[in-house]
Amino acid sequence: MHTDTLQPEILGQIAAAASPEALEAVRVAAMGKSGSVTALLKTLGGMTPEQRQTEGPKLNGLREAVAAALAARKAELEAAALNARLAAERQDMTLPVAAPRTGTIHPVSQVMDELAEIFADMGFSVATGPEIEDDWHNFSALNIPESHPARAMHDTFYFPQQPGDEKRMLLRTHTSPVQIRTMMTQAPPIRIIAPGRVYRSDSDATHTPMFHQIEGLVIDRGTTLAQLRWTLETFIKAFFEVDDVALRFRPSYFPFTEPSVEVDVGYSSQTNRPAGAGEVDRWLEVLGSGMVHPRVIAACGLDPEEYQGFAFGTGVDRLAMLKYGMTDLRAFFDADLRWLKHHGFSAFDVPTLSGGVSGGLGA
Ligand code: DAH
Numbered sequence: 001m002h003t004d005t006l007q008p009e010i011l012g013q014i015a016a017a018a019s020p021e022a023l024e025a026v027r028v029a030a031m032g033k034s035g036s037v038t039a040l041l042k043t044l045g046g047m048t049p050e051q052r053q054t055e056g057p058k059l060n061g062l063r064e065a066v067a068a069a070l071a072a073r074k075a076e077l078e079a080a081a082l083n084a085r086l087a088a089e090r091q092d093m094t095l096p097v098a099a100p101r102t103g104t105i106h107p108v109s110q111v112m113d114e115l116a117e118i119f120a121d122m123g124f125s126v127a128t129g130p131e132i133e134d135d136w137h138n139f140s141a142l143n144i145p146e147s148h149p150a151r152a153m154h155d156t157f158y159f160p161q162q163p164g165d166e167k168r169m170l171l172r173t174h175t176s177p178v179q180i181r182t183m184m185t186q187a188p189p190i191r192i193i194a195p196g197r198v199y200r201s202d203s204d205a206t207h208t209p210m211f212h213q214i215e216g217l218v219i220d221r222g223t224t225l226a227q228l229r230w231t232l233e234t235f236i237k238a239f240f241e242v243d244d245v246a247l248r249f250r251p252s253y254f255p256f257t258e259p260s261v262e263v264d265v266g267y268s269s270q271t272n273r274p275a276g277a278g279e280v281d282r283w284l285e286v287l288g289s290g291m292v293h294p295r296v297i298a299a300c301g302l303d304p305e306e307y308q309g310f311a312f313g314t315g316v317d318r319l320a321m322l323k324y325g326m327t328d329l330r331a332f333f334d335a336d337l338r339w340l341k342h343h344g345f346s347a348f349d350v351p352t353l354s355g356g357v358s359g360g361l362g363a
Pocket of ligand 1: 173174175176215216254256257287288289290311312313314
């Protein structure tokens with residue numbers, strides 16, 4: 001067949017090839033060992049030099065045109081295949097996750113995140129301390145000397161003491177030693193919260209040997225009880241997501257505060273939430289607090305004439321139970337997947353003040 005008719009015919013077949021396989025068949029039929037273009041190229045050998053001079057460039061032109069058309073069509077088909085695949089595998093990243101939700105955020109972690117968010121907004125940073133403490137940080141510096149009855153009340157887990165040990169080591173019984181560690185390493189003004197695990201040798205429906213507390217500490221010049229009251233009120237309102245809350249300050253005793261107050265939150269049985277004075281029908285004790293004892297401030301090397309402060313401490317597990325309605329504390333630490341599924345939170349429910357601190361309420 002002649003070049004002039006062969007070229008349009010092959011180019012037409014290339015254009016019509018709808019798949020890589022069809023294109024490959026066209027290529028073999030033209031450029032393969034016994035292909036039509038190959039056959040024509042073979043005829044060059046039998047030509048006279050004059051014929052070769054005119055036919056050679058034509059045949060080479062044919063070969064190049066076919067090769068270029070094959071390459072172009074191949075690229076076209078590949079691009080089309082890629083686009084089809086992309087369209088088929090398209091993912092809408094704005095859709096909610098469809099996978100079954102297996103892991104959840106534990107209510108204790110959720111509540112700690114909520115507290116950090118609420119107090120961060122009031123200018124508090126998060127401080128931490130060791131769970132294995134010495135008795136000076138856990139007791140003595142907090143104005144609980146060796147013979148003090150409060151030591152016995154704390155049901156402390158002590159580590160065995162070796163002869164010659166300078167310090168008696170223990171599992172901290174409260175987060176209050178973080179107050180001491182903070183005052184000894186940071187210059188006032190201090191505004192911290194310290195959430196974490198604490199340990200006491202005690203176990204029933206409302207007590208577990210390990211539980212969680214959160215401590216708050218403010219140290220500055222001219223700190224007052226009124227500021228404590230405002231801080232706690234603001235915190236309770238934000239935490240329970242209510243506009244109004246009645247608080248009752250009851251005189252109490254803690255060795256590390258003077259005066260000491262226990263704070264009750266007014267509760268409405270109707271809404272099952274903290275409420276304003278008009279709707280309160282019972283009181284729940286939620287916090288211990290007070291003005292930091294001058295002896296505690298002095299133990300940390302600060303001058304109590306210059307600096308005052310307030311502190312508060314409460315149980316995180318208890319706060320979680322009050323807010324989310326769990327009744328048995330022991331279930332918090334059973335690692336029962338059914339309980340976690342029911343009471344846990346989605347990892348996407350990050351507590352924010354703008355989005356609502358409690359996220360999806362058990363999702
Ligand atoms: N540490 C106390 C406890 O475990 C709680 C507490 C009470 C902490 C009063 C404070 C406070 O900071 O001022 O029972």
